[in-house]
Amino acid sequence: MERPFRVPFSELSTSYLSLFLFLLLLTTNEAAEHSIPDLVYLMAIKENLTDPYQKLHNWNSSSSPCTFNGVKCDKSSTHVMELDLGSFSLEGSFPTAVCNLQNITFLSLANNSIMGEVPKDLTNCGNLSYLNLSQNLLIGALPDFISELSSLEVLDLSSNNFSGPIPLDFARLGKLQTLDLYYNLLGGNIPSFLGNLTNLVHLRLTQNPFDSGVIPPEIGNMIKLQQIWLRQCNLTGEIPDSFGGLSELQKLDVSQNNLTGLWPGWTSNLVKLTSLQMYTNRLGGGIPADIGKMSSLEMLDVSGNMLTGSLPDSLGNLGKLTSLHLMNNQLTGAIPASLENLTMLRDLSLFKNSLHGEIPQKLGRNTQLEIFDLSENQLSGPLPSHLCNGGKLSSLHVFSNTLNGSVSEYGNCTTLVRLRLSKNQFSGEVPKDLWGFPGLELVELSSNRFEGSIPTDIRNAKSLSKLAIDDNEFSGELPVEIGMASSLSSFNASNNNFSGRLPDIFDRLHQIEILDLSRNSLSGAIFPSIGSVWTLALINLKANHFSGEIPTQIGNLQSLTYLDLSENHLTNKVPASLGNLHLIFFNVSSNQLSGLVPSGLIKYKRAFLENPKLCGDGFADIKPCTSKRGYLKIVVLTGCFFTASVVLVVGLWCFYKRRSKLHPRVINKSTIDFCPSKVVSFRKLVFHEHEIVNSLSEANVIGTGGAGKVYKIILGNGETVAVKRLPGSTKTGDSEFDSGFKAEIETLGVIRHKNIVKLWGGISLSDSNLLIYEYMSNGSIGNMLHDQKPCSLDWPTRYMIALDSAQGLAYLHYDCNPPIIHCDIKSNNILLDEELHARVADFGLAKILRKCNKGYETVFAVAGSYGYIAPEVSYSPKVTAKNDVYSFGVVLLELVTSRRPVDPSYGEGANIVKWVNRMLEKENGLEEILDHQISEIYKDSVLAVLRIALDCTNSLPFNRPNMRHVIWMLQSANPNGKTRTLTTEPIGNEPDTIHL
CATH class of the missing domain: 1.10.510.10 (Transferase(Phosphotransferase) domain 1)
Structure with missing residues (x-):
């Protein structure tokens, strides 16, 4: 809907203005004579803006302007001195009448919907010391009249759409203390003339697409600077050594650029620095020893670069340091023992480097660590025993090292949420209490030498989502209490020494997707209740001692893509219901199965080896079920039937020739265009193309959207699918898919998750494209x-x-x-x-x-x-x-x-x-x-x-x-009274900064 047309104050006719002033004089007795012009200008400002939430409801001509919302007056003269309309949800263009308020020194229109360009004539705003136009919809070049606002101390134009270079006039703002231009579309280079702003305390230019260039050394002339924010500014080269003169600097952020070096001498004078961020650069040097002189440093983040060399001992001198992020570099050497002195440290993240040697054993003894991540290094020796001393440790990640020893000291670390110890050489028993920590969500102990059994305490692990204990030496029976860990979605205990029966836990594990118990010594029957867990996508029970029948209920698991029951003692027939599954991998070899292999499983040619009592026609590795005599009878009968019906078949063939092919169509890599790297989410769905196309009738429409219609179609095998019909497009090259069709195929073709709808495949026709999904019975x-x-x-x-x-x-x-x-x-x-x-x-x-x-x-x-x-x-x-x-x-x-x-x-x-x-x-x-x-x-x-x-x-x-x-x-908002005590918020905001 178009906005109502507003007449700018500058275009008001003289007669209208005179009439307005005359009426104002008649009706306003409370306002002093010298304040009447301010009232006129404020009413003109209101006239120029749309006020959907009536924030300016008390702006009226019968009141004193000093009572208006957002207005502050000088107490002695009643002149308007400040106009703060921030977050008023106002809409419209910049109100030019504001500069007619001759005594105004403070103007904020922040966080509104002010659109268009800033007017070129604001000469009457020369008294402003504070101007904030941030978080609006302003466009065009930065104002080039800015030098006329020579009294400005704070200028905030951030979070708009200003473009072009920073004008030279900005160099003349001699009194400026804060310059915020971040989150715009500024180009050119960061100008060297900004070095003239010697009173500047805060400089923020973050996230602007500047042309590739270096940090101007002249910035080092701003000796009062406390904060510099230059993240994502397309910077190259090194941090200039002139920064060494910035003795009051507290925060430096030059992250996500293309910097190639960290000057080794500039840190020596930064004694008041409290925050340093150089994340995602291409720094090529090491961390200088002088960094220890930054005695006020609270956060050091140089992650995601190409830093080499070892960590200096001087890091231990940073007594106020709370966060140390050096991950994703090429650092080598040992972790300095001096880090034990960092009593304020909360977050230590050094993962993805080449650090070696032992972890300092006193680390964490006198601190309140919350995040400890040394994963993917070459560290050895035992894990420090004091990491939980502060009672706040939530993430303990040391996977992919060569650490050894026990973890017996961590049985009292009840604040843990994520525990990742896999791919090390830990041994001994896992503390009994650790299995049942109520806030624990992820446990990875894979590929170690742990032993012992899973205790019944696991019933208390109500938040546990992933339990990976494969490739260890665990033994004993699996407790039925595992079923009480109701949030479990992945359980991998393969390659251990578990024995006894598989407990009947499946009626409780309603979210489990992965169940891998292969290569153990489990025995007994497989409970039919396994077929009730609709979320299961992988079942691997290979190389155990299971006996009895394969439960037919497994055929109900429409999400199942991987089923391996090989190398067991299973007997009786292969259930025909397994033919209903859309499996990528299927294996029941090396069992004692007998009888006829169902025809629906013929596509799995080598899934039935070493089952001598099995038979099936069309399999190369198992015997046929019919004798030669019986086979000849079938051939004769088939020939007679063929002779009697050949005319009908030929007629049908001619009828359908131009419409579709009658052979079964399998949606897989050969029939659709998709991202070639990952295809695991495509289930093989056998169907005749004509049964999809011929069912695209209005009677089957269940929804209509902007992209096309959606149909509910029941296939000949009884399976129900949803089909979305998209408009076709002209062939380009070898592709027949339009962009929407390709986007859906490529996206759903490479992802798989229980909360993402499953795509079976797609068909491209001459006039349209069809996407075939699983059918969701309850709609949206x-x-x-x-x-x-x-x-x-x-x-x-x-x-x-x-x-x-x-x-x-x-x-x-x-x-x-x-x-x-x-x-x-x-x-x-x-x-x-x-x-x-x-x-x-x-x-x-x-x-x-x-x-x-x-x-x-x-x-x-x-x-x-x-x-x-x-x-x-x-x-x-x-x-x-x-x-x-x-x-x-x-x-x-x-x-x-x-x-x-x-x-x-x-x-x-x-x-x-x-x-x-x-x-x-x-x-x-x-x-x-x-x-x-x-x-x-x-x-x-x-x-x-x-x-x-x-x-x-x-x-x-x-x-x-x-x-x-x-x-x-x-x-934390669970309505069922199961709210967890959350020890820390999740870390990381950018996809490439999060370590899972």
């Missing part, structure tokens, strides 16, 4: 929330839907390589299966982050659905993961309110985000926001999710949480 959450009256979803179900979809989205952002941005998250693209588990769907707009030398490159596009599109998309071409976070926040608001994202009741131009924020300002607005169908007993959880939704829909992308943080917050 949009249908459930908005089309069913009343909505049948209770709050615990809505909460689990939110958590499921958040996990699917986080998987795309962080676990795919490269990361994937969905670009069209909405309630209609989150589907529900028969048990109301949520899965993210519809990847036609998905964008893949391309890996480049500087980290992950954002993709440029404008995409999404109305009501879900983040506000920055309207003024910035960049698509980032934070766009998905905003859209997900809208979905959370839908779950909380049961309202649609866009509705006429919200008011002109408003959406659910603006409506919720407006309601929260009212006295009883919260009661109107929350869906009254949600039981009052869940109010605390609902309010917690509402707060998360508001964080996700923050108008500023960098203020939104990432999806890992969203999951962390959602887990």
Whole structure:
């Protein structure tokens, strides 16, 4: 909808202005005569702006301007001195009348929707000492009149769309103390004339696409600088040695550039430095010993570079250091024992280097460590025993080293959330209490020499999601209490010495996807209840002593892609139900199976070896089931039948020749165009193309979207699929797929997750393209929330839907390589299966982050659905993961309110985000926001999710949480009273900075 036309104050006719002043004189007795002009200009400012939330409601001509919201006056003269309209949600162009307020010294229009260019004539604003236009939609070049504002001390133009170089006039702002130009589209080089700003204390130029260039040495002339932020500024070369004169510097961020060296002498004078970040550069030198002279340093981050050499002992002199990030470099040598002196240290991350030797044994003794990550080095010796002394350790990662000894000291480390000790030489028993830590989510002990059994204490591990203890020397029976670890999704205990029966735990493990117990000594029958866990994708029971029949119920596991039951003592027939599965790997060799191999399994040619009592026709390695005489009878009968029906067959062939081929079509690598590196998510689905094409009738339509129609189709084998029909496109080269079709195929073809909808395959026709999905019987959450009256979803179900979809989205952002941005998250693209588990769907707009030398490159596009599109998309071409976070926040608001994202009741131009924020300002607005169908007993959880939704829909992308943080917050909002005590927030905001 177009904005109402506003007449600028500069174009008001003389007669109109005279009439306005005359009426003002008649009606205003309270305002002093000398303040009347200020009132006129303020009313003109209001006239030029759209005020959707009525923040300027008390701006009226019958009141003193000193009582207006956002206005401050001089107490003696009643002149307007300050105008602070920050975060008023105002819309419109820059109000030129503001500079007619001759005594104004403070102006903030931050965090609004001020659009267009800044006017060229602001000469009357010469008294301003503070100007903040940040977080708006301003475009064009930076103002070149800036030298006329010679009194400025603070200038903040950040988070806009200013472009072009920094004008020379900026060098004349002799009084300037703060210059913020970050998050713009500035070009050229960082100019050397900024060195003239000798009073500058804060310089922030982060995330601007400057031309490739060096850091100007003249910046070293700004001797009062306390903070320098130059992250992602396309910098090259070295940090100039002139920085050595910046004796008051507290924070330096030159991360995500192309720097090639760290000057060895400039650190000697930085005695007041409190933060140093040089993440994701290409630094080629080592860490200088002089760094120990930075006695006030609190954070040191030089990660993701090409630093070489050893760690200097002087690091131990940084007594105020709380965070030390040196990961992802080429550092060598030993970890200095001097790090034991860092009593303030909270986060030590040195992973992915070539460090060797022993870890200092007193490390952590007198500190409160929270994160300890030395993974992927060449460290040896025992693990320090004091890491948990501070009672806050949440992440202990030392995998892929050659560490040895026991971990007996860690039985009291109850704050642990992630424990990764795999690929070392640890031995002895794992402390009994450790198995049952209530907050523990991930345990990796693989490829060590651990022994002992799994204790019954594991029943307390309610948050445990992944348990990997393979390639060790564990023994004894598997306790039935494993089934009480109800969050378990992956359990790998292969290659150990476990014995006894496999406990019947499957009726409790509703989220398990991977079960690998291969190469143990387990015996007894495989319980049929294993077929009730619909989430199972991998079952590996190879090389045990299992006996009895293969449960036919395994054929119900439609998510199963890997089944290995080989090298056991299984008997009786191979269940025909296994032919219904879409397996990538299948093996039942070396058992005692008998009878006929079902015809549906003929595609697995070598899956039945060393089963002497098995027979099957068409297999090279097992005997046929029919004798020669019986075979001849079948041939004769078949010939007679063929002779009688040949005319009919020929007729049918002619009829279908132009429409489709009758031979079975298998969707796999040979029939579709997809990213060639990973194809594991494609299940082989045998079908006749004509049974898909001939079923594309209006009677089978179950949904219609912007991309095309969706059909429900029941195949000849009884399986139900959903088919999305997309418009076709002209062939280009050897590709027949249009961009939306390719995006969906390439995206879903390389990912697999329990909360991502499964794509069986695709067909390209002359006039359209078909995508074949698993069928989701309960439709979308949009249908459930908005089309069913009343909505049948209770709050615990809505909460689990939110958590499921958040996990699917986080998987795309962080676990795919490269990361994937969905670009069209909405309630209609989150589907529900028969048990109301949520899965993210519809990847036609998905964008893949391309890996480049500087980290992950954002993709440029404008995409999404109305009501879900983040506000920055309207003024910035960049698509980032934070766009998905905003859209997900809208979905959370839908779950909380049961309202649609866009509705006429919200008011002109408003959406659910603006409506919720407006309601929260009212006295009883919260009661109107929350869906009254949600039981009052869940109010605390609902309010917690509402707060998360508001964080996700923050108008500023960098203020939104990432999806890992969203999951962390959602887990703390559990409505079932299972809220975990969270010791620390998840670390990392960028896909290439997170170490999993």
